Amino acid sequence: MRIPKSVKVGGVTYGVSIIESCPTCTDCGGVINTEDSTIAIKQVGQQRMEHVLLHEIVHALYKHLGYDEHDEKLIDGLAAALHAVIVDNPGMFESASAPETAIKTKKKKAKGAKNGN
Numbered sequence: 001m002r003i004p005k006s007v008k009v010g011g012v013t014y015g016v017s018i019i020e021s022c023p024t025c026t027d028c029g030g031v032i033n034t035e036d037s038t039i040a041i042k043q044v045g046q047q048r049m050e051h052v053l054l055h056e057i058v059h060a061l062y063k064h065l066g067y068d069e070h071d072e073k074l075i076d077g078l079a080a081a082l083h084a085v086i087v088d089n090p091g092m093f094e095s096a097s098a099p100e101t102a103i104k105t106k107k108k109k110a111k112g113a114k115n116g117n
């Protein structure tokens with residue numbers, strides 16, 4: 001997983017930046033600002049930054065769904081679960097037109113079956 005320069009959530013494009021330290025606190029890994037549509041992630045290890053990005057994306061999803069109260073424990077659990085799915089299924093989120101997709105593979109097998117392969 002990579003940290004993109006921007007991520008679109010619910011029709012809103014959030015600019016993503018990596019920062020050395022949070023200007024508002026010392027113990028957070030990142031912060032989302034839904035007013036100016038930005039996500040800042042503290043520069044730490046790659047996997048931790050990925051988790052923090054997903055944490056902030058779940059905040060954006062909550063905002064998109066109209067929730068003003070965010071349960072940090074639930075959000076962090078969802079972020080960890082999403083991160084595990086993404087990491088454990090590499091390539092799953094690539095475009096369906098990519099040659100490595102399951103759809104393309106099935107078509108090739110079907111053609112091969114017709115030819116007796």
Ligand SMILES: [Zn+2]
Nearest residue numbers: 055059072075
């Ligand atoms: Zn949070």
